[in-house]
Amino acid sequence: TTSRTRVLLHPDFTVGTVDRRLFGSFVEHLGRAVYTGIHEPGHPTSDSHGFRRDVADLTRELGVTTVRYPGGNFVSNYRWEDAVGPVEQRKPFLDLAWRTVEPNVVGTDEFLQWAEREGIEPMMAVNLGTRGVEEAVALLEYCNGEAGTRWADLRIANGREEPYGVKLWCLGNEMDGPWQIGHKDAHEYGKLARNAGAAMKLVDPSIELVACGSSSMGMPTFGEWERTVLEYTYDLVDHISMHAYYEEIDGDRASFLGSGTAMDRFIERVVASADAVGAQRRSDKRITISFDEWNVWYLTTRFPGEANLPIQKDAPRIIEDVYSGLDAVVVGDLLVTLLNHADRVPVACLAQLVNVIAPIMTEPGGEAWRQPTFHPFATTARLAQGEALDLRVSTSTIATKAHGEVPAVTAAATLADGAVALFLTNRSAEPVEVELAHLGAALEVAEGWAMTADHEAAVAGPEHAEKVATEHWGEFDVAGRIATGDRATTKVTLAPESW
Numbered sequence: 361t362t363s364r365t366r367v368l369l370h371p372d373f374t375v376g377t378v379d380r381r382l383f384g385s386f387v388e389h390l391g392r393a394v395y396t397g398i399h400e401p402g403h404p405t406s407d408s409h410g411f412r413r414d415v416a417d418l419t420r421e422l423g424v425t426t427v428r429y430p431g432g433n434f435v436s437n438y439r440w441e442d443a444v445g446p447v448e449q450r451k452p453f454l455d456l457a458w459r460t461v462e463p464n465v466v467g468t469d470e471f472l473q474w475a476e477r478e479g480i481e482p483m484m485a486v487n488l489g490t491r492g493v494e495e496a497v498a499l500l501e502y503c504n505g506e507a508g509t510r511w512a513d514l515r516i517a518n519g520r521e522e523p524y525g526v527k528l529w530c531l532g533n534e535m536d537g538p539w540q541i542g543h544k545d546a547h548e549y550g551k552l553a554r555n556a557g558a559a560m561k562l563v564d565p566s567i568e569l570v571a572c573g574s575s576s577m578g579m580p581t582f583g584e585w586e587r588t589v590l591e592y593t594y595d596l597v598d599h600i601s602m603h604a605y606y607e608e609i610d611g612d613r614a615s616f617l618g619s620g621t622a623m624d625r626f627i628e629r630v631v632a633s634a635d636a637v638g639a640q641r642r643s644d645k646r647i648t649i650s651f652d653e654w655n656v657w658y659l660t661t662r663f664p665g666e667a668n669l670p671i672q673k674d675a676p677r678i679i680e681d682v683y684s685g686l687d688a689v690v691v692g693d694l695l696v697t698l699l700n701h702a703d704r705v706p707v708a709c710l711a712q713l714v715n716v717i718a719p720i721m722t723e724p725g726g727e728a729w730r731q732p733t734f735h736p737f738a739t740t741a742r743l744a745q746g747e748a749l750d751l752r753v754s755t756s757t758i759a760t761k762a763h764g765e766v767p768a769v770t771a772a773a774t775l776a777d778g779a780v781a782l783f784l785t786n787r788s789a790e791p792v793e794v795e796l797a798h799l800g801a802a803l804e805v806a807e808g809w810a811m812t813a814d815h816e817a818a819v820a821g822p823e824h825a826e827k828v829a830t831e832h833w834g835e836f837d838v839a840g841r842i843a844t845g846d847r848a849t850t851k852v853t854l855a856p857e858s859w
């Protein structure tokens with residue numbers, strides 16, 4: 361059977377401008393994200409700074425605009441000063457977040473200069489777990505200060521004259537999570553974030569600040585946390601963070617395919633909480649969302665046991681999830697959700713970039729390759745430009761255990777310089793015929809791409825990724841399926857479980 365869906369597109373109906381920072385990612389000192397991920401001196405492709413060219417090239421191809429650093433949970437016990445200056449004088453430290461020995465070979469300067477060479481906007485996080493206002497201010501001065509004060513002069517002494525001009529700053533990471541080193545309740549964190557943020561704005565008033573929201577919609581403090589934190593920080597911060605990871609649990613494929621609906625509801629609830637605080641204060645300011653960790657993560661099955669693990673050394677292989685075509689369809693659909701919230705979500709980070717729950721994988725001394733999730737991300741980052749369109753979608757629903765009824769088909773579209781990009785997900789197990797009414801826009805088809813879900817378990821390694829790319833990813837013959845020219849309505853058939 362083929363069910364029917366109708367999508368109405370009009371170029372004048374818009375949601376908001378797509379901020380390029382929506383296509384961000386994340387590099388944490390965790391597992392092999394940094395060492396043997398972006399950085400591996402002696403690798404055949406390494407540049408003179410010890411960074412892998414093959415990984416940097418894939419990062420460019422992925423279309424990543426912004427990268428968050430250095431954590432994640434790691435940041436909550438990090439001493440950034442120990443990882444600047446001459447490398448031979450730096451001492452390793454025991455990172456308690458991942459119980460891993462961090463060699464401090466890559467630090468703030470190495471990361472920021474890598475980002476600069478690769479044309480990536482850095483997003484830095486300060487440690488509000490074990491540390492506070494003084495260290496946050498010092499790090500900001502180190503990064504953005506002009507010559508003539510202590511920390512800016514230290515940067516200059518370390519060989520970097522020009523301030524880095526880092527704009528985006530996270531006030532800690534997941535401070536609501538009991539797993540966080542230096543975890544706090546909402547009042548403690550709200551006060552600390554306000555004090556640190558206010559002091560940071562005195563160093564550089566041009567920065568944008570992100571307050572920690574809930575680390576997932578499943579947290580018992582969700583909602584109340586956002587409200588309390590924003591009561592302390594509303595006038596100061598620009599964004600509140602959201603984190604969410606999705607996975608297929610106990611073979612519940614329908615709920616997993618419906619993850620985008622869970623993300624959609626999460627965004628709407630956080631926006632409503634933020635606006636309620638704003639309304640109470642009679643403020644015209646609109647807090648936006650930094651969705652600075654999102655992805656598919658097989659957390660329940662593959663989480664590395666934390667305290668029970670022996671101390672890890674030498675860039676351990678932890679959280680190296682292997683993705684399938686199904687995971688890639690879900691990633692594509694999560695991007696559809698983010699695009700539909702372009703007005704309130706200007707920043708988002710696919711967590712993470714390389715090796716750790718990542719679209720890019722590497723072998724030490726060996727090759728780098730694209731996981732299946734790479735393809736929908738790269739294609740969306742490339743094609744979703746300009747204004748997000750406010751579509752009208754009428755479709756059937758699918759019953760799921762985890763999220764109740766969810767739409768069978770989701771859609772998002774963008775428009776830039778007369779070019780429309782339309783993103784569709786068919787979450788159902790049957791083909792869907794989509795009737796596309798493009799009012800006021802005659803279409804001429806340029807290109808089409810599709811990912812379909814597989815039914816096999818994902819297997820580690822480049823051969824599996826290649827197999828998925830060959831069998832499930834490829835050009836979608838839109839020209840043969842969408843009538844072009846002045847016709848106002850065209851039709852396209854979507855394969856089951858496809859993006």
Ligand code: AHR
Nearest residue numbers: 388432433434533534711
């Ligand atoms: O991305 C992996 C981890 O997930 C991050 O360190 C943390 O912020 C989140 O819990």
